[in-house]
Amino acid sequence: MKLLLLTVVIMISSLSYATEVIKDGQEYPMDKMREQNQKIIKMVVEEVSKGLPQKVNKYTQMINIRDENLTLIYTFEINAAPKSDETIRKEGKKKMEKYVSKGICQSSKKFLDVGVTISYEYLSASTKKELFTFTLTQKICKKLKYD
Template identity: 45%
Template sequence: MISPIRILLALTLLAPALFADELAEKIRIQNQNVVKAAAESLAGELPKRVDAHTRLIAIDPKGETLLYTFEIDAGPKSDEAVIAEGKERMGRNVTAGICATSRRFLESGITIAYRYVSAATGRELFRFDIDEKRCGYRK
């Protein structure tokens, strides 16, 4: 027979883990709801011109990720040329911008993703998923 003291000790040791899992699940669900509400709120303004070559065409909730889809009209440039010329530069700029403007989202566990597609071919050119670790302010 297992003594009541051993049962109590086992429950005491397991309780923090059980509560942590329950809390993590509640946070995950809350983040999904925040992402969905943000996407719904912003989607009514679309499509929206960003600059001479770029339009924001969609904002979608994907679990705990808020996915922005941009369309690039690069004129006569091939998709390969756009990728070669822009991916690294765009990645730095997008990361810096999101880290500067979306800290509260990121620190709560939400990821912001920017996806760029070709206006000519519909092909995905590049995608940047930014979370709090990538911004360097993880606790």
């Protein structure tokens, strides 16, 4: 877990460079920044994937990470048997939404600040069906006041 966090911190530091260049008034072409961000996202996916699956808590494990354009998609499985998928959808989403959103907005701020979207999708461990998904952007985090 510590290696995973260190890897992500290093990748985020790379993203920070483009942000700082822009703040200093230097021009950094959007197409170059997008290209840089895509490379960094691919590196994050490769490094994080090496440590999967990874237990998050008693009921949840992270099983996958992938990228689609400038979106990092983390996939988790929830094993809350004997609860049904429908019960988990109803109870779990309400309980987790604020906690997960706040966590993403704070821990992934550097990614969000450079236009990366973060998505957490949760699947049932028993049926492999989607239970719910949380997708956040910088704009959403600002609206939620979690940034």
